[in-house]
Amino acid sequence: MTAFRPTALSGVLSAALLAISALTPAAAQAPGQVRAQGEPVQAGPAAPAAPVLGKLTNYRDEMRRLITNIAKFAREKNPGFVVITHNGMELLQKRDEVDEKKVYPARAYMMSIDAIMQDGMFYGYETFGQPTSKEMKETFAQLIEVAKRDRVSILTMDFARDPKKIDEVLAASRKQGFLPFVAHKELSVMNSLPPYPARPFHENSNHVLSMSGAENYLYLRDTTAFGQEDEFALKLHDTNYDMVIVDVFHGRKPFSKRAIETLKYKKLGARRLVLARMDVGTAATYRFYWKPGWQSGAPRWITAPYPTDPDRYFVEYWRPEWHKIIYGDASSFTFGLLAQGYDGVVIETVEAYRYFESDGQDMAAFK
Numbered sequence: 001m002t003a004f005r006p007t008a009l010s011g012v013l014s015a016a017l018l019a020i021s022a023l024t025p026a027a028a029q030a031p032g033q034v035r036a037q038g039e040p041v042q043a044g045p046a047a048p049a050a051p052v053l054g055k056l057t058n059y060r061d062e063m064r065r066l067i068t069n070i071a072k073f074a075r076e077k078n079p080g081f082v083v084i085t086h087n088g089m090e091l092l093q094k095r096d097e098v099d100e101k102k103v104y105p106a107r108a109y110m111m112s113i114d115a116i117m118q119d120g121m122f123y124g125y126e127t128f129g130q131p132t133s134k135e136m137k138e139t140f141a142q143l144i145e146v147a148k149r150d151r152v153s154i155l156t157m158d159f160a161r162d163p164k165k166i167d168e169v170l171a172a173s174r175k176q177g178f179l180p181f182v183a184h185k186e187l188s189v190m191n192s193l194p195p196y197p198a199r200p201f202h203e204n205s206n207h208v209l210s211m212s213g214a215e216n217y218l219y220l221r222d223t224t225a226f227g228q229e230d231e232f233a234l235k236l237h238d239t240n241y242d243m244v245i246v247d248v249f250h251g252r253k254p255f256s257k258r259a260i261e262t263l264k265y266k267k268l269g270a271r272r273l274v275l276a277r278m279d280v281g282t283a284a285t286y287r288f289y290w291k292p293g294w295q296s297g298a299p300r301w302i303t304a305p306y307p308t309d310p311d312r313y314f315v316e317y318w319r320p321e322w323h324k325i326i327y328g329d330a331s332s333f334t335f336g337l338l339a340q341g342y343d344g345v346v347i348e349t350v351e352a353y354r355y356f357e358s359d360g361q362d363m364a365a366f367k
Contacts, residue, residue: 057318057356059318059352059353059356059357060090060091060094060353060357061094062317062318062353063088063091063280063281063317063350063352063353064091064106064108064109065318066280066317066318066323066326067083067085067091067109067112067113067280067347067350068108068109068112069323069327070083070278070280070326070327070334070345070347071083071112071113072112073327073328073332073334073335074327074334074337074338074345077335077338078338080210080343081338081343081344081345082114082115082210082211082273082275082343082344082345083112083113083114083344083345083347084113084114084115084116084117084155084275084344084345084346084347085113085115085116085117085346085347085350086116086117086119086157086346086347086348086349086350087116087117087118087119087350087351088116088350088351088353089116089118089139089140089143089147090143091106091109091350091353092105092106092109092110092116092143092146092147092150092152093105093106093143093146094106105146105149105150107150110147110150110152111150113152114152114153114211114344115152115153115154115155115179115211116147116152116153116154116155117155117156117157117219117346118140118154118155118156118157119157119158119159119187120132120136120157120158120159121137121140121154121156121157121158121169121173121178122137122156122158122168122169122172122173123158123159123160123165123169123182124158124159124160124183128159128160128186129159129160129161129162129165144176148177153179153211153212154176154177154178154179155178155179155180155181155217156169156173156178156179156180156181157181157182157183157187157219158180158181158182158183159182159183159186159187160182160184161184161196163196165182166182166196166197169182170182170197170201174201174202179211179214179215179216179217179243180201180216181216181217181218181219182194183219184196187221188221188308188309189221189222190219190220190221190222191220191221191222191223191224191225192220192225193218193239194218199240200215200216200218200239200240200241200242201215201216202215202216203215203216203240204240204242205240205266205268205270206270207270207271207272208242208243208270208271208272208273209271209273210273211243211273211344213242214242214243214272214273215242216241216242216243217241217242217243217244217245218236218239218241218243218244218245219245220244220245220246220247221247221277222247223246223247223250224250224251229250229253229255229256229259230259230262232250232259233258233259233262233263234262236262236263237262237263237265237266237267238267239266239267240266240267240268241266241272242266242272242273243272243273243274243275244263244272244273244274244275245275245276245277245346246263246274246275246276246277247276247277248276248277248278248333248336248337248340252286254288254336254340255340256340257340257341260274260340260341260342261341264341264343273343273344274341274342274343275342275343275344275345275346276337276340276342276344276345276346277345277346277348278326278333278334278337278345278346278347278348279312279348279349280317280322280326280347280348280349280350280352281314281315281317281348281349281350281351281352281355282306282312282313282314282315282349282352283302283312283313283315283322284309284311284312284313285311285312286311289325289333296313299321300316301315301316301319301321301322302314302315303315303316304355304360314352314355314356315352316356317352
């Protein structure tokens with residue numbers, strides 16, 4: 001494993017504030033070019049150039065590029081770092097630029113991720129607790145075959161409370177080789193342990209050191225309902241989930257390394273994986289990087305509010321300024337995850353490409 005500086009996330013995030021505060025919309029522009037005798041002359045190293053906005057921008061390619069860069073940066077520090085995308089199965093394929101009916105596997109992208117966590121594979125894609133439509137199931141089935149051919153694992157996140165439906169989902173997922181989880185609440189308010197089943201599906205006493213060893217997982221969006229940080233860590237320590245996915249922050253403060261280390265062990269004493277959520281499609285006013293005065297349009301890469309959370313804004317995620325916040329140096333979000341000891345990341349709001357492709361009209365994916 002490549003060594004990296006063990007900076008605490010809180011320190012990393014503070015450093016990020018200082019680093020990012022130096023960026024203004026004007027300073028973030030790519031430097032202009034001067035020509036001498038017909039040849040371009042550059043005064044110094046050029047900042048990464050942002051793609052041209054408009055119809056020429058391939059929003060899916062840009063999301064694939066961002067995710068691939070995150071994975072590359074993280075694995076230079078920790079080769080075993082797990083990278084999972086939340087939704088966005090369409091990114092597994094590239095469309096021909098001339099003939100959109102022709103599609104090809106996005107193999108370089110698939111090699112950069114370990115798995116996809118897909119919402120509503122069986123229940124709850126359109127409506128909580130209701131079977132997912134036949135059309136969506138057919139779409140999923142085709143993309144699942146693409147994933148399997150390139151050895152990308154599938155995690156399912158379905159939405160139901162009826163024990164019969166939950167049992168049906170768990171059995172169907174297991175039969176197809178998926179790693180299942182059934183949420184008893186809407187995704188945006190997932191803040192408690194599922195009441196059914198009372199114990200993790202396929203509970204096991206084995207050490208889980210990689211995703212291939214996981215038989216089940218737990219996803220939590222908000223952990224504050226469990227009490228203080230130590231109360232939450234001990235509550236989760238008292239379970240036998242093989243993989244736990246949490247937000248980086250417990251309330252206003254990032255989880256301490258001590259809490260993460262506690263989360264890494266099951267009640268039975270065996271090791272498990274702890275992954276962090278990281279949103280790459282929206283910026284939130286309550287995150288460490290947000291600066292006073294920022295709003296929609298200022299800086300220019302912050303766009304419209306998210307439909308179910310007015311404190312989040314869609315971002316032009318292809319911009320160098322956003323990439324710098326997410327990965328690249330010791331003040332970035334990804335470095336903070338590595339420094340705190342997370343085993344991997346779940347990359348969220350990857351379907352932001354749909355918002356930009358539709359000029360803000362396609363909001364079905366954003367709940």
